[in-house]
Amino acid sequence: MILLAAVCVCAGVIAWPVRGGPVGPRPRRRWWRAALPRRSRPGADLDAITGMLEGIGPALAAGVTPATAVATSATLAATSVTRPGLGGDLAHLGRRAGDGDELAPQWARLYARHRIAALDDIARAWALSEQLGCPIGDALRATTTMLREQVDLQRCIAAATxxxxxxxxxxxxxxxxxxxxxxxxxxxxxxxxxxxxxxxxxxxxxxxxxxxxxxxxxxxxxxxxxxxxx
The missing domain is CATH 1.10.287 (Helix Hairpins)
Known part of the structure; x- marks a missing residue:
């Protein structure tokens, strides 16, 4: 029994528990892949958030309504993130945008739940845009630049470690x-x-x-x- 317990301890250390995938729709996985833990990759999540914001900016510049731009980009980003709950929250943002709700509280909710600093900036800028009619394009460009720098930093850290x-x-x-x-x-x-x-x-x-x-x-x-x- 002691031998079995020691072997189990070693095996458990090697297969250290990691965070699971996002809540919400995700592609079907084979049973033997579903049994394996899905690793959370913060760099990939930030990359998905950055791609979402980069998709919103050009859509707004082309004349697409903010609700349609956010709904489309958020729904696409929800399928590519791995942080627990982030995929479901992005899908929720897409649904709220499609329903025509105010988006500043939804951005603030995303920031409160996942603490991605860029989302707080987007929530503040979106609130000003909804209340005063300020353009949102400059805020989106500044935020995506900051996120790209953060993704590059995380990749450098991953390579160094x-x-x-x-x-x-x-x-x-x-x-x-x-x-x-x-x-x-x-x-x-x-x-x-x-x-x-x-x-x-x-x-x-x-x-x-x-x-x-x-x-x-x-x-x-x-x-x-x-x-x-x-």
Missing amino acids: AGPRATMQLLTALPILGVAIAALIGVPPWQLYSGRLGMAVLILGALFVTAGRLLTRRMIRRASAPAALS
Whole structure:
């Protein structure tokens, strides 16, 4: 039982839980793909939001009504995001726009739920446009520029941390690979870790692997966090 528990701990560390996909319509997936967790990709989500805003601007310039432009762009963006709830909220925005509702509260709701700074700017600009008739094109262009810079920054961070993450995965897999190699040469795991010393080594190894992964993730997260202005 102890051996089984240690193996389960190692397997659970490798298959660390990740956030699921968005709420709302999404393409059908095969059963064996549906059983796998869908990774949340913030860079891809920001890219989808940026594409949505970039689609709204030219549509407004071409004479399309704001409701139609937002409804079309938001519905398309809802199918390509991975953050939990974001897809459903974008689809909700598209439906509200199609119904002719005021959109400033909907943009503010998106910002309140997902804390994407650009959405707050869009909510404020849209409120001014609805109340005073101010043009929204300049605000959309400034927001998309800011989002593009944020997406580029996240991609640079992902590229810079790819090496440490790969090393973390390799160092996690090596102990488990050693057990598999021992089994191939005729030493089953229950003999390899038999006795009190074997059980102690197995449990300590599982704890060290878990602690190493947690520490590495914390170091990567702190290194990639934005620095505070002094």
